[in-house]
Amino acid sequence: MTKLSPSEIEQKLSEIDGWEYQENAIHTTFEFNDFKDAFSVMTRIAFEAEIQQHHPEWSNVYNKLQISLSTHDSGGVTEKDFTLAKTIEEIVAAES
């Protein structure tokens, strides 16, 4: 899996809302109504991440969720990260 260039990443980021590129990874944050809503979304993301065999670095406190995606083996951001980012956006949109 080839690491994308900063300009390729910027191009792809323009296609999804609310993500930014920083320190070799793409990042977003979400805020839900409460912990149950946040963890429900995390659970749906967990299943898809496992299917894609690509996993987020994420943290949660109560209703807040922070997600960072990068491809460790490639040392940066790859297509795999954008595939998972789009899946995450679809899950969050479906839950809202």
Next chain:
Amino acid sequence: MTKLSPSEIEQKLSEIDGWEYQENAIHTTFEFNDFKDAFSVMTRIAFEAEIQQHHPEWSNVYNKLQISLSTHDSGGVTEKDFTLAKTIEEIVAAES
């Protein structure tokens, strides 16, 4: 819920393995076989946290899980944090 003193916290920390007190919270880390094992444990913890109405600050990447507990309303560590910490230890022990 009363904030515990540092000496009360140290006393209680001596009763559970692998936790430390730092920056007004108690912290631990776990390492599992893989993402599925880590997220399975997170799911069991999530249910218990919701029952206790007390939620962790936690982060996960693949098989690693970091957990910090504090009681926001009390500005520090309280009995609630130790109750949840013991529950977490029981869940992890049961899964291992």
